[in-house]
Amino acid sequence: MxxxxxxxxxxxxxxxxxxxxxxxxxxxxxxxxxxxRPLPDSLHPIVEEMSQQLVEEAAEIDIDIIITDGFRSVEEQDRLHHQGRSSDGNIVTYAEGGESYHNYGLAIDFALQLDDGSIVWDIERDDNGNGRSDWFEVAEIGKRLGFEWGGDWNRFKDYPHLQMTFGLSIRELRKGWRPEDKLD
Missing domain, CATH: 1.20.5 (Single alpha-helices involved in coiled-coils or other helix-helix interfaces)
Structure with a gap:
């Protein structure tokens, strides 16, 4: 036994x-x-679609916005990271190349566009006259569409920034994980 x-x-x-x-x-x-797996070279299709929807829905409440940035190469990200450090300008990011959702086609930046075509980053502006900040109204639309908003971050408020992580961390993206191209 x-x-x-x-x-x-x-x-x-x-x-x-x-x-x-x-x-x-x-x-x-x-x-x-x-x-x-190579890095993407453009916006993820879902992020692209939701970006267009963001512009359309903002326009429906009389807020004109423009997407000022989308996909960024690692080199572009490094140049932005050097800004305000080793090159002229204000610090606009703490993410080096490969550390931003922009590098994986999963983030956009937006700004308000005035009737004369000029672009402003005024988070208090209320051009549609409803007593609420246009910027924050756009951020609310973005969050409803599935974006995370950089204005909600604790460490560094990045008001123009919207991203879709699809549950993936930067570490996972650096290792080659990629989100699906369509929602279930």
Whole structure:
């Protein structure tokens, strides 16, 4: 009886060991495939679609906006990160290349556009005259459409910024994870 239990345990451990070996091997292959994925070179299709809807819905309440930035290459992100540090201008980002959702086509920036075509980043402006900040109204539309708003961040308020993470962290995106191209 004791020999049967011992044999069973040995067989069980061998089967379990074999399973774990193949599982770990598959995980390693899967991660190597992910790391080889190239970075996107444009906005994610859902982010693009929701950006257009944001512009349309803002216009419906008499707020004209323009998308001032979308996809950014790692090099562009690095240039922005140097701004206010090693080059002239104000600091506009704390994210280096590869650390921004813009680098994965998952973020946009917007600004208000005036009737004369000029662009302003005035978060208190109320051109539609309803007693509420146009900027915050646009942010509310964005959040309803599924964006996270940089104005809600605690550390660094990035009022022009909207992003869709699809539940993925920058770390996961850097490892090659990508969101699906359509919603379920």
């Amino acid at each position: 004791k020999q049967a239990k011992t044999a069973f345990i040995i067989i069980f451990l061998l089967v379990l060991g074999g399973f774990l070996f193949f599982w770990v091997q598959r995980e390693i292959e899967f991660r190597e495939e992910l790391e080889d």
